[in-house]
Amino acid sequence: MPTTATADNDGHPRRKGRPRVSETAAPSLVDILNLVRTEQATTRQEIERHSELGRAVVADRLGTLGELGLVDESELGTATGGRAPRLVRFAADRGRILVATLDQTAIGVGVSDLAGSLLMEHHEASELTQPVSALAERLVTLFRWILERQAEPQLYGISISVPGAVPDGGEALFQRNTPGMLPGWESFPLVETLIAAFDAPVWLRSSVETMTMGELHAGAGGGRSTMLFVKVGKRIGAGLASDGTLFRGAQGAVGLIGSVPVTVGDRTGTLEAMAGSDHIAYDGKIAAEHGASPILADHVRRGGEVTALEVAQAAQMGDAAAIDILAQSGRLIGQVVATLANMLNPALIVLSGSIAQTNDILLAAAREAIYGACHPLVSRDLQIIRSQMGSSSGLVGAAIVATESLFAPPMLRDWIMAGRPQAHPLFRQVKDEIAQRKTIAGNIVRPPDV
Amino acid sequence: MAITGLGPHGERASAPERVLLLPEDMTRARASGFRVAIVLHTLVSDWAKQQVSGIVGMLGNCGVAVIDVVDCAFTPEVQIEALERLIGEAPDAIISLPVANSKVVAAHARVAAAGIKLVLLDNVPTGLLPGKDYISLVSADNFGLGKIAAEGLSPHLPDGAEVGVLGYDADFFATNEREIAFVKWMQVNRPDVSLRVQRFPALSEVAKTTRNLAQAHPALAGLFVVWDTPAMTAAEVLETIGRRISIATVDLGREAAIGLAASEPLVAIAAQQPFRQGETAASIVVTALLGRLAPAWVALPGLAVTARNVVECFQTVWRMPAPREVLRKLSLVGPAR
Numbered sequence: 001m002p003t004t005a006t007a008d009n010d011g012h013p014r015r016k017g018r019p020r021v022s023e024t025a026a027p028s029l030v031d032i033l034n035l036v037r038t039e040q041a042t043t044r045q046e047i048e049r050h051s052e053l054g055r056a057v058v059a060d061r062l063g064t065l066g067e068l069g070l071v072d073e074s075e076l077g078t079a080t081g082g083r084a085p086r087l088v089r090f091a092a093d094r095g096r097i098l099v100a101t102l103d104q105t106a107i108g109v110g111v112s113d114l115a116g117s118l119l120m121e122h123h124e125a126s127e128l129t130q131p132v133s134a135l136a137e138r139l140v141t142l143f144r145w146i147l148e149r150q151a152e153p154q155l156y157g158i159s160i161s162v163p164g165a166v167p168d169g170g171e172a173l174f175q176r177n178t179p180g181m182l183p184g185w186e187s188f189p190l191v192e193t194l195i196a197a198f199d200a201p202v203w204l205r206s207s208v209e210t211m212t213m214g215e216l217h218a219g220a221g222g223g224r225s226t227m228l229f230v231k232v233g234k235r236i237g238a239g240l241a242s243d244g245t246l247f248r249g250a251q252g253a254v255g256l257i258g259s260v261p262v263t264v265g266d267r268t269g270t271l272e273a274m275a276g277s278d279h280i281a282y283d284g285k286i287a288a289e290h291g292a293s294p295i296l297a298d299h300v301r302r303g304g305e306v307t308a309l310e311v312a313q314a315a316q317m318g319d320a321a322a323i324d325i326l327a328q329s330g331r332l333i334g335q336v337v338a339t340l341a342n343m344l345n346p347a348l349i350v351l352s353g354s355i356a357q358t359n360d361i362l363l364a365a366a367r368e369a370i371y372g373a374c375h376p377l378v379s380r381d382l383q384i385i386r387s388q389m390g391s392s393s394g395l396v397g398a399a400i401v402a403t404e405s406l407f408a409p410p411m412l413r414d415w416i417m418a419g420r421p422q423a424h425p426l427f428r429q430v431k432d433e434i435a436q437r438k439t440i441a442g443n444i445v446r447p448p449d450v
Numbered sequence: 451m452a453i454t455g456l457g458p459h460g461e462r463a464s465a466p467e468r469v470l471l472l473p474e475d476m477t478r479a480r481a482s483g484f485r486v487a488i489v490l491h492t493l494v495s496d497w498a499k500q501q502v503s504g505i506v507g508m509l510g511n512c513g514v515a516v517i518d519v520v521d522c523a524f525t526p527e528v529q530i531e532a533l534e535r536l537i538g539e540a541p542d543a544i545i546s547l548p549v550a551n552s553k554v555v556a557a558h559a560r561v562a563a564a565g566i567k568l569v570l571l572d573n574v575p576t577g578l579l580p581g582k583d584y585i586s587l588v589s590a591d592n593f594g595l596g597k598i599a600a601e602g603l604s605p606h607l608p609d610g611a612e613v614g615v616l617g618y619d620a621d622f623f624a625t626n627e628r629e630i631a632f633v634k635w636m637q638v639n640r641p642d643v644s645l646r647v648q649r650f651p652a653l654s655e656v657a658k659t660t661r662n663l664a665q666a667h668p669a670l671a672g673l674f675v676v677w678d679t680p681a682m683t684a685a686e687v688l689e690t691i692g693r694r695i696s697i698a699t700v701d702l703g704r705e706a707a708i709g710l711a712a713s714e715p716l717v718a719i720a721a722q723q724p725f726r727q728g729e730t731a732a733s734i735v736v737t738a739l740l741g742r743l744a745p746a747w748v749a750l751p752g753l754a755v756t757a758r759n760v761v762e763c764f765q766t767v768w769r770m771p772a773p774r775e776v777l778r779k780l781s782l783v784g785p786a787r
Contacts, residue, residue: 125456357746358746388582391459391460
């Protein structure tokens with residue numbers, strides 16, 4: 001049960017005497033809203049039973065939540081003898097979350113409701129190597145375009161998936177500043193820029209973390225609580241969902257399996273270097289040059305470039321050399337993932353990334369290696385499948401990260417009385433700090449590094 | 451021409467050649483006696499007619515029976531009802547162009563849940579996933595179409611020009627992509643140009659929206675409209691109020707081709723290839739029915755059309771000779787007697 005709301009965390013002194021009504025009401029509001037939001041309770045009777053609150057208190061709190069626009073009681077349920085009960089629904093349409101995925105070669109943006117359901121998405125090619133300021137500018141432009149298309153609902157938060165671990169320990173309610181994530185990014189205040197432009201709290205998570213959350217909630221993970229997610233691309237990373245939540249480790253750096261050393265014949269290197277998409281492309285080029293792969297050789301003759309995707313497509317068309325390249329990648333990935341599976345005993349392993357998704361061969365080889373190396377108890381009911389969500393899993397997962405954080409009791413209790421997260425004292429403080437820094441440093445929010 | 455956009459879930463495009471059918475595939479398909487239904491947004495437009503003939507022709511080559519072709523008249527309710535009815539008919543596959551986003555998600559999801567292969571054209575309702583809810587999306591490279599239109603309009607814009615963008619105020623993948631791409635190209639390549647965006651909620655509102663846009667910005671030198679039918683309405687409105695504005699749009703409809711041949715007011719068109727798109731959709735259906743993996747997104751490149759190549763592009767796109775008016779405007783035939 002959450003404690004009574006105080007402003008202790010925000011540096012404001014606790015007042016003496018009787019607490020304000022808003023302070024005593026907040027914990028039960030938080031409880032009731034979360035019961036409704038997670039659909040554990042859908043009628044007043046169920047809320048009373050789960051929350052152990054009296055009928056009058058439940059009626060009063062639902063009245064408040066209704067006024068705040070966070071619950072809706074307009075629908076009738078099915079009668080089980082007597083009058084049909086009024087259904088209590090979470091008003092997911094009350095607000096919007098802007099979401100984005102920043103990838104090595106693409107940028108994706110979208111918008112979700114407060115239940116984390118994606119309402120719209122757009123992806124475009126974009127090089128991560130361009131200056132962060134240019135990337136941020138494009139992100140702001142696309143976010144503005146999406147917001148223009150939304151009728152009334154207010155913005156409740158922004159959640160971004162970035163291509164590297166976000167070192168914050170996972171304890172912050174939301175991002176107070178921009179952490180050092182990738183080389184070249186430390187100089188640009190991405191979080192501050194977004195807060196200044198959109199006046200909403202910002203969350204950052206690694207792409208593997210958001211994809212894991214997305215896959216768990218909207219993809220193959222449905223109904224399972226323990227899932228291992230493996231993304232195969234230029235980099236190879238893994239995410240773990242345990243008990244239905246994301247496992248973030250001590251520093252938010254979970255699943256960096258790409259740096260595990262592996263050996264093939266007399267060659268040893270990291271898993272990323274030996275099985276990632278760069279390696280697949282490299283081996284594909286060699287196979288084309290030496291005539292081992294007629295399909296890739298033909299592709300090169302026509303002026304095409306051999307990327308990992310071409311190798312995957314050639315393998316799908318039955319090219320023996322391409323099949324060998326992908327099967328070896330799959331085997332190496334499978335060996336490393338099998339070790340994780342023996343340790344963690346997941347119900348499901350999902351392989352993602354364009355190579356795994358467009359091709360059966362890598363998946364088949366990984367499966368063989370995993371099943372072969374797993375303890376019989378681990379592999380008995382273990383399912384290994386490929387993701388069907390593509391980059392959408394990152395967007396959906398980012399939305400889930402934001403909604404889970406927004407409605408987590410420690411965060412929710414300090415904004416619920418106002419109905420909007422912008423009223424959270426810590427968020428107001430962060431905004432003030434940004435404004436102050438902007439005044440002091442003049443153009444610190446947009447340094448001229450383009 | 452390379453595909454510049456990404457698919458609805460960030461997929462990289464696959465070329466139509468990826469689903470090329472070999473003679474042995476066709477023989478196997480013929481022996482299987484498959485049944486397929488087609489559900490389109492409309493059957494009235496030239497684009498839809500070409501698409502249908504592409505699909506039906508290719509399916510015919512493979513011995514696949516087309517059991518129904520439904521016209522949804524741009525209405526989600528009609529589409530939902532049609533899909534429900536067709537699920538009852540249990541065809542092997544349905545080819546559908548979703549007419550809306552959230553309204554038609556559930557109806558499309560039920561198709562795959564009923565074990566019927568679903569191939570989508572042009573639009574994926576948010577939340578549907580390839581491999582799970584549908585086999586593939588076939589569409590034009592809509593991002594590329596927006597870019598082609600911007601490239602075509604740019605030479606007609608003086609320095610510092612104001613350019614209007616008439617977008618479609620519906621959550622539709624194809625038109626969203628075109629608008630985003632047009633605006634992005636202009637911002638990157640013509641930073642001197644100021645863009646003024648307005649969106650129409652329905653075709654009946656195009657005239658009003660155009661008038662509002664033109665009146666609010668008396669100095670407009672160019673206009674981009676996300677497809678040709680509203681572009682022709684906008685052109686009429688602008689002519690009525692005496693404004694000469696260069697227009698670029700998408701789709702080489704008959705009227706648009708005539709306007710383009712005169713280089714006034716249309717100066718550039720990014721054309722889709724509906725016949726080829728239809729053939730591709732049919733090939734995907736057969737590929738999937740034969741149990742092979744089909745790519746999540748197959749995209750067809752757009753064609754950049756100006757007055758100079760309008761005749762051959764019209765023939766490529768529509769598989770028929772360009773209209774007499776086009777040939778006459780370009781002096782390829784004598785004046786009308």
